[in-house]
Amino acid sequence: MQKTIITVQDLYKNYGNFEAVKGISFDVKEGEIFGLLGPNGAGKSTTLEIIETLRDKASGKITVDGLDLDISPNEIKKIIGVQLQTSGYYPGLNLVELIHLFAGLYNEHVDPMQLLDSVNLRDKAKNKFKELSGGQKQRFSIATTLINKPKIIFLDEPTTGLDPQARRNLWDLIRDIRSKGTTVIITTHYMDEAEVLCDRVAIIDSGKIIALSTPDQLIDDLVATGFERPKEVKQANLEDVFIHLTGKHLREE
Numbered sequence: 001m002q003k004t005i006i007t008v009q010d011l012y013k014n015y016g017n018f019e020a021v022k023g024i025s026f027d028v029k030e031g032e033i034f035g036l037l038g039p040n041g042a043g044k045s046t047t048l049e050i051i052e053t054l055r056d057k058a059s060g061k062i063t064v065d066g067l068d069l070d071i072s073p074n075e076i077k078k079i080i081g082v083q084l085q086t087s088g089y090y091p092g093l094n095l096v097e098l099i100h101l102f103a104g105l106y107n108e109h110v111d112p113m114q115l116l117d118s119v120n121l122r123d124k125a126k127n128k129f130k131e132l133s134g135g136q137k138q139r140f141s142i143a144t145t146l147i148n149k150p151k152i153i154f155l156d157e158p159t160t161g162l163d164p165q166a167r168r169n170l171w172d173l174i175r176d177i178r179s180k181g182t183t184v185i186i187t188t189h190y191m192d193e194a195e196v197l198c199d200r201v202a203i204i205d206s207g208k209i210i211a212l213s214t215p216d217q218l219i220d221d222l223v224a225t226g227f228e229r230p231k232e233v234k235q236a237n238l239e240d241v242f243i244h245l246t247g248k249h250l251r252e253e
């Protein structure tokens with residue numbers, strides 16, 4: 001049995017009179033990639049930010065690695081990795097300097113080149129954040145979540161706006177991080193991404209979880225209702241063409 005690392009029980013959150021999260025409960029297992037899916041405004045980011053200790057909840061109980069969020073938020077902060085908003089990267093510093101800065105804030109010793117290597121950014125060590133492409137920015141921002149050697153990282157739409165290769169490259173990076181034992185919680189609007197990447201997904205709609213299982217099981221359940229997808233006439237799609245023509249491998253994005 002996999003250990004449970006996050007428990008969310010009956011979580012509620014309102015912004016004034018508006019109820020954004022309406023009684024959400026779920027568990028995340030240690031070492032899994034857990035996806036939160038749902039339409040715009042469903043309450044995904046709100047839920048993540050509450051678990052990340054960045055936002056207050058109205059009610060509910062949250063435990064992260066045995067720590068109660070109401071009692072030990074600072075202990076929780078130490079074992080999680082959260083992506084910064086891009087505005088958080090001091091414009092005057094290069095990537096190595098930024099890593100030194102963040103490592104200092106966490107009181108951690110980190111080898112910047114090793115960390116940059118792990119996200120394929122060694123070549124950009126002396127560049128500023130604003131000089132990176134979209135995919136490179138995402139990889140750097142994921143690298144910064146690893147500085148405090150967290151048990152869990154939270155990725156909010158990490159592949160939005162990336163080209164097909166950069167997305168695949170990021171999937172490999174996320175799988176690689178998980179293979180080292182880190183639990184990953186991710187939100188995404190790309191169902192193909194959730195299907196290949198996530199061990200389990202929760203689908204949230206209007207502040208409630210309406211389904212939670214493995215992607216395979218959710219698909220099987222739908223098929224069992226008699227649902228049938230219109231037959232694909234072609235053996236490939238335009239994304240296949242794009243990847244075939246431009247190559248699968250990491251390139252200078």
Ligand SMILES: Nc1ncnc2c1ncn2[C@@H]1O[C@H](COP(=O)(O)OP(=O)(O)OP(=O)(O)O)[C@@H](O)[C@H]1O
Binds near residue numbers: 018039040042044046
């Ligand atoms: N600071 C805030 N003040 C008021 N309402 C907010 C605030 N933050 C979020 N909301 C509202 O709460 C609801 C849930 O927002 P949230 O950002 O959690 O959704 P989401 O599922 O992450 O959406 P998206 O996919 O668009 O990122 C939305 O209706 C949003 O307008």
